[in-house]
Amino acid sequence: MTQLDERTATVPFAxxxxxxxxxxxxxxxxxxxxxxxxxxxSVWQMACRLEEIPAVGDYVEYTICDQSVLVVRTGPEQxxxxxxxxxxxxxxxxxxxxxxxxxxxxxxxxxxxxxxxxSPSFIYGAEGFAAASSNAASTPGAGACSSTSTATPxxxxxxxxxxxxCSTPSASTACGSTGGRPCV
Ligand code: FES
Numbered sequence: 001m002t003q004l005d006e007r008t009a010t011v012p013f014a015x016x017x018x019x020x021x022x023x024x025x026x027x028x029x030x031x032x033x034x035x036x037x038x039x040x041x042s043v044w045q046m047a048c049r050l051e052e053i054p055a056v057g058d059y060v061e062y063t064i065c066d067q068s069v070l071v072v073r074t075g076p077e078q079x080x081x082x083x084x085x086x087x088x089x090x091x092x093x094x095x096x097x098x099x100x101x102x103x104x105x106x107x108x109x110x111x112x113x114x115x116x117x118x119s120p121s122f123i124y125g126a127e128g129f130a131a132a133s134s135n136a137a138s139t140p141g142a143g144a145c146s147s148t149s150t151a152t153p154x155x156x157x158x159x160x161x162x163x164x165x166c167s168t169p170s171a172s173t174a175c176g177s178t179g180g181r182p183c184v
Pocket of ligand 1 (some may be wrong): 086087
């Protein structure tokens, strides 16, 4: 038995015939939960194609399981991903796709704002927050992955390593600050 065989021996509905995948993998609740808990937080995923966000400020919302990530073109050759949740009260920041007008990501609840590079541009009542809290507001919550290819990879886990196509540390650093939740 190979090392890979040993590691996958207990996987439900293990692939034993290279030509067939058990149909249960597509609808079994337990298998879905295993993938949600052990797979999707640990692997790169295709979030969108670059043609979908051609101009600086364009964004696409990428969702996986119960997580939502905003993939934003922050420069001609740079894409970043942010948790789609305000650092103040976790209000959802955007839906679907579009463009952040004026280069601003604006929370619809109390109006906290970020530049598309993730730096804060306005925190309502900032004087009421401790310095540490203000630092936590420094980005809508995310990591980044520069990409000049035709597609943008996303990663949702705290154990993530840099995207193979770039040297940007991407998700791991920023995700760790909010408990290893998703980012791109
Ligand atoms: S919830 Fe976003 S500014 Fe308050």
